[in-house]
Every structure is written in C-alpha cells, then in structure tokens.
Amino acid sequence: MGKTIIRRFIIMIPQLFVLSILVFFLAKFMPGDPFTGLITPQTDPARLEELSEKAGLNDPWPIQYVRWIGNALHGEFGISYTFKRDVGDLIGERALNTFWLSLLSVTLLYAIAIPLGILAGRYQNSRLDKTIILYSFITYAIPTFVLALLFLFLFGYKLEWFPTSGSVDIEYSSGTLQYYWSKFHHILLPAITYAILGTTGIIQFLRSEIIDAKGMDYVRTARSKGIPIKKVYTKHIFRNSLLPIAAFLGFTITGLLGGSIFIETIFGFPGMGQLFVSSIASRDYSVITALVMLYGFLTLLGSLLSDIIMSIVDPRIRIE
C-alpha cells in the first residue's frame, strides 16, 4: 500500500503542473488587472503603467510564469493586491474559519441524512418513507440563497437567535471560553442551512442502496440462519449500504477546506468561498491562482484519501 501511495503522489506532479499552466493563463486572460478598481478619472495613466511595471505585469508571460511557479514551490504565493497581505497567511486564516464551519456543516449533514436515509430504506413505501422523500425533494428544490436568506431573516434579524455576519464577536479575545462560544454561535446557523440543503443526495442514495441490499443473496442467507430481522439490518444491510458513502469520505474531508460560496457570502462569513469570489471580482491574481492550485491539490488528495479509506473498510479492495 505504501508503494501505491508514493506512486500516486508522483503522478500528482504532472497533473498539478498542467493545472498550474491552465490556472496561470486563465488568470492572465481575465479582462482587467489588479489596478482596474483603482482607476478614477483623475488617475494618471503613467502612474498605472509604473505600478504594472513594478508588479512585473509587463514582463513576457513565460518569465511571469516561471517567477510565479518558482515562488509557489517555496510556499510563497505573493502578496494579495487588495488585502495587501501575504497570500499564504490570508488563505491560512480563511481556511481555518472555513474548516470549522465545514466540519460542523458536514457533521450535521451526516447526522441528519444517514438516519433519514436508513429509515426510508428500512421502511420502504411506508408513510415515514414518503414523508422523508417529500422532505428531501423540498430541500432539493429550494435554492440555497432562498433558504439561507430566509433563515438569516427569521433567526438572525427577527428572532435574533444568531448573529447575522462575521466569524466571531470582536469584543472577545482569543483563547477565552466566550471567544470559542462566539465562534460556534457564528457558524451554527450557516452550518444548519448547509446541512439541510445537502441531505437530498445522501438520503436518496442510502435509501436506494438499502432497498437494493434487501434483495441481495447474502441477506437471504442471513435470514435463512434465523437471526432476528433487526440484526439482519444492522449487521448485513446497513453496513454494506454505507460503504459507497465511505467512498466519498475522502472528498468530503478535503472538501472541508473548500467552503461554500453561497453560504459564506450570504452569511457574511470570512471564509474561503467568500475569499475566492472577492478575489475574482478584484482580479487579485495571486489569491486566485493560489486558491485554484489548492483546490486542485485537495481534489487529487481527496481521491487518494477515498481510495485508502475504501481499502480499509472494504476487504475486497486492496491497494497494491
């Protein structure tokens, strides 16, 4: 297994290289430049030219690319033009915010979806099943921004149960109990929103897996042993049905850093998704390229992680 993991990392190198070229040029071909937003009727074109020259934006593109990739390999992604901060620090801070938000979101998501999926599959065609299906279709049909705005309005502004933006109240200092509570309080509403909206896929998937599993030969064998039906479900049906969900776990884990653009934007949460959108809007190349490279790496890592997880939970799959 160790060998395969090493091999997979080696294969990632050319993949990331191709991605880096794509990212670099896509960023370059975007209309405008970092200074577009600064232009006013009074701006002197010569001054703009001077800024561009200083930032190296007038060099030929191969030189720009080599400079960028060289720095990137050293872990330096440059300075954000808009935030005037080191990109690594900026992303690190945002990633941490997003990580906690995502962790709570995904935990809630599974906590809601797995029991519902299991119940729907177990009691297929019952009233309970039909209710769960109805629920999952409703949440599937509601656009993210509608539910997010609704929750924000209802629980944030009307009932004032939750803060309406930010990631922590400014009056608390880092390390205190209130500080962590405040953080948790800030992410709870966006996390619930995210979890409710994401359940459909898992519920439907799990439900159909369970219904399929019920008809499997090995379930018939289990029943022929005369063991209680409850045990047939827990030991044979549920376990085997959860397997394909485990297959996505790797992506889910690396996806924790990705963040959700809609949720973060609407809840004014300073996370990765929001950073991504704002960096595109402001043509903040160094941030965009760093983020896309990071997302690319995380996706590759996620697929490797998924394979490793599968080889652990499914004895039939061996990585060699």
Add this chain to the structure above:
Amino acid sequence: MKSTGEILKIKDLHIGFKINDEFYDAVDGVSLTLKRNEILAIVGESGCGKSTLATSIIGLHDPNSTRVYGEILYRNQNLLTLGEDQLNEIRGPEIGMIFQDPLSSLNPLMRIGDQIEEGLIYHTKQNAEERKNRVQELLQQVGIQNPERVARQFPHQLSGGMRQRVIIAIAIACKPKILIADEPTTALDVTIQAQILDLLLTLQHETGAGIILITHDLGVVAEVADRVAVMYAGEIIEEAPVKELFLHPKHPYTRSLFHSIPQMSSSSERLNVIQGIVPSLINLPREGCRFASRIPWIKAEAHEKNPQIHEVASEHFVRCTCYKEFHFKKERNS
C-alpha cells in the same frame, strides 16, 4: 428402504406472484412429503417453480408481492401460519438452506468465521469460545483443511468450491433436521460438483437429515437422489423413487426430457426437442393438462379434463392419463 417416517409434509401449496395487481400462481397446488434420511430431488426447467417452492418453505419470499396458501406441516404446525419470530426459531436449528451462487450468497464484508457463527449466537447457549470451536469443527466437517485460517478470511479470498463448502457449513451449523439445497452445484465445475455432492451424502449419513435437492440436472439427480419429483409449469407431474423414475419414466414431459440429454444419445441421433415453449405465468392454462400444448399430436381425449394423480406402480405417481397414449412424434424436418 432406509426412510423412516415423514418429517415435512406440503399439502396443496400455492405460491402466487403479483403481476399488474393480480396474483398468478407459480407453484400451483403442490403436495410433497419428505422423509427422514432421504434425498428428495425436485427437478424441472427454469421457471417451473422449483426455486420458488424451496425459498417459501422457510418463509423467505417477499410478503408484499407474493401470495402463499396451503399447508407446510412441520412438527404438527403449519409453517405458513407462523410469524417472523417463530419462523426464526425454525430457520437454522430445524431447517437449513443451501443456496446456489456461493459468491453472492456470502456477505462480502464479513469474515467467514463470523458468518458461520452468527446462527450459533441466537440458537445455542454456547459462549464465545465454544462457538469459535464449533466453527472450526464445522469447517473441518465440510472438508476444509485449514479451518483457522479460512475462518479469518473473506469470501472473495476463497475459490468457488470452498465458498460452497462454507455455505453448507452455515446451513448445518445448528444441526437442522431438514436441509433445502437450491441448485447447490450449478455454479461449480464437475470435479468440484462431485466433491460437494459427496459431502452432502456424507453429511446426510452422519446426521440423518432429510434433504430437498432442487436441481435442473438429471445427472445430479441420478447420482444422489432417493426420490424424485418432476415439476412442470408449477405442478408436480411425476414422482417416483429414483430407479423407478429413470428406468420407467411415464409422463410425456419426463420422457421428453430424458431424450433431450446429449449424454443419453449417440452423436448420430438427433436430440429430442420439446415442441413450443413453456407458457408464461400469465398465459398458463389453469385447466386441463398443462403439457397438452407441447404434444399436440396426442389426441385431446387422451388427456383428463381435470388431471388427477395416478399411482402407476408402488410409490410412482403420474399426473394426467395422457402418458398411456404418449408416443414420440415421428422425425420431421425442421
């Protein structure tokens, strides 16, 4: 005769499947008796209802899409009237089941030892250690050389023959009085098939269990069965001790089948072809001789209006009177 008394009695059993909101009987009035210490083979082609019959004996059919009535008498109780909990007391310690496809019939995520042990947990008072020992013993009993290693393995790590042995070990774990084997060797190579059939015979000698063997293979029947019931379109059309049936088959269907076997004829001969096709469940004629449409050259008067079962020799039963008039059709050009 080594048989000593009846242990399972099926009376006028009907098993219907729901198709377009109506029930059509795939098993249509089957009566059978299984005796202790015998192998009763139920033989027939696909769709004749033999597997449906087998799985419904211990209530493994889907209750939503199936309608079952009649009687399956075991120890003076009708198994069809039992609830799920009561049936669970029968499944395993009283009636064990051996399935056809040894790979898909084992849970791919569970170790072999755990799958065999499962039944023991609920049907015996053995503690964990005793159960582990019993699993080893069972694996040895079904002819597995290194039981300790196999118990720790997963199904995909075993060969087809080994998996079928494990399936048998599961079925006999709680020492059932009856074994139902549904095509136990169909998925296996002939040399493995021979070993598995020998194993079944040995187990039967050791335990005295009655075995119902479901198969489409007349060769397998000839090698191991004591008594044979031939099924066609949901009915038993002939039943006899094995020698009687193979030496003096009566029913036109049975006789036609024998003449279709390549092994039985020299290669210059043409194999017998049964004219027409088995009618589908929906189009099955529910009155008269069901085989009549396949032997149209036999005149209609030869069949009974309401085919009865006739005892033509000791313990040899045939449905319908058409066997008296039956002759093979003269060779035609096809």
Add this chain to the structure above:
Amino acid sequence: MSFMVIQDLKVHYPVRGGIFNQVVDTIRAVDGISMEFESGKAYGLVGESGCGKSTTGRAIIGLEKITSGRVIYEGVNVTNKRTKRKSSFNRDVQMIFQDAHSSLNPRKRVRDIIAEPIQNFLKLSLKEEERKISELLEIVGMPEDAKYKYPHEFSGGQKQRLGIARAIATNPKLIIADEPVSALDLSVQAQILNFMKDIQREFGLSYLFISHDLGVVKHMCDYISIMYKGRFVESGTKNDIYNNPQHIYTKRLLSAIPQVTPIGRERRKRERIKIENYYQEQYKNYFDENERVLDLIPISNTHHVAATLPMQKGGI
C-alpha cells in the same frame, strides 16, 4: 486437409505492481497450444473454469492479443490484425457467444444485427440483402416478422438462434462456439444442438466447440482436446478421449461427470474416489516442477497425451 493451423499459441497477461507499475509477473492464460482444423469437422475444447479455453477461442478470432505463436489460415499467416484483413479470415471465421443476450445490441433491430456482417463482407444490393436476411431467419427457424423486432422480445433459445444466424450470414467455414448452450434449459439446448448439427451438415461447417459440459461436447464433436492451466493435457478423437483416456486429469474429469442413470452409482462413486486419490498421488508424474502441463506426445495417429516418455501404461 486442414484449412487452418494454430501453432504454439500463447496468450500471456502481464501483472503489474510496484511504484512504477512495472510488470512483476505474467499470467499464462494460454501457454502453447497447437491445433489443426479440417473442414466439416467439429473440435471440442473442454476444461474447467479458468483453464484458458475461452481465451483460446477469443485469441484465434482476434479478440485477445496473441503473445506468441501463429494462426495460419489457408496458408496465410493471419496472427495479427493487419494480416487478418488481407485474407478472407474475418469473413470465414465467426463466433457464437454463451450469453446471446448481451452479444446482441439491444438498440438494433434483428434485421440490422444480421445485416451487419453481410454489409461488411458481401457486396449485395439492398434487395439481395433483404432476401438473404429472410433466408437466414428461415434457416434458424424464425418467422419473417422477427426482422423488425428487438433482441429483448425473444427468449433465450431464440436469441441464441439469432446469434447463429448472424454467425452464418457470411457463409463461414469455421464457427467458434463459446459455451453456446450453457445458459439454456435442456429442451432448448437440444433444439440448438440439433440445429447446429443440421447447418454443419448442410454447409460443411467446422466448429470449435468450447464447453465445460463433457456430455454436450461428446455429442457434438469429432475431436476433443482437454485443457488445463492453459495447455492441452490430452487430445484425440472422441473415442480416444472417452474410451481410452490416458492422462490422469482426463480420467479425473470424466469420472466426475454425473451419469444419467442411478444404476451403479455406488460403484461409480468408489471409482471416482479411487481416481481422485490416484490423482493426488500421481500428480507429480504428469506435471513438471513448475506445475506446468508436460508437452504432448503421440501415442497413436490421433491420440496425444501430455507425458514424459515412455508413457506409463494403464494406471487404473
């Protein structure tokens, strides 16, 4: 005279592993077999699952890559794809598969399925093509209106007949039949086997009949080869194999076939166990140190056995 010769055919698959996914081992699916085909004869290839019999058939027709060895058709070496196209090999050698259902395109009408080989190999006008299709359907005993139906509208036996109709559309010389009746019920199987014999007689066809069912092969074939671990352990006429088996593996295989009579089954069982024991004892004498089947040596004009010289006589 033989029209096709297979010489020392090998199909090996690489097993990959390690950091750079390099070849670490090979699986010898087919490991050096030779055959000759005469017209009008049926050849049986028998063995247990995994012995390489299907791979052999697929390699001959070009569905598997041949590692080494030659396929010579009417004097032309047609081992690889390019040379196959130059001769009439593609037209003259056709195949029937076990699973008739999945070997017929579900989205094509029967007419188009059968027309495909005709369009590929025979230059017929549309009218002639139509007539040819009707003719073929008649040969396989299917009604004219089957033309416009889709494969799923037919039963298993009918689908297999459609598969045969497609295979004989180009008037082939050899049909490779890979377990053509294994999925069928006895009475349907009988129908297909009769039919295959009929068209053999009528068109002077040869068959390479691949099967695990020794009864079917005995009924159909003139010559039989027994295959084990990618090699022939014994090959000869039907009579040689069934009445005078020499190799211990052949004997074991034959003794395991259930006989369709209960008379003498106790004796057969004792015999089988005796042979099984003998097989375990004598195994070493029939295989080399790598458990590879020995080379074939002739013991009569037709009969070849894998053994070292001199051949041990008798056994049991």
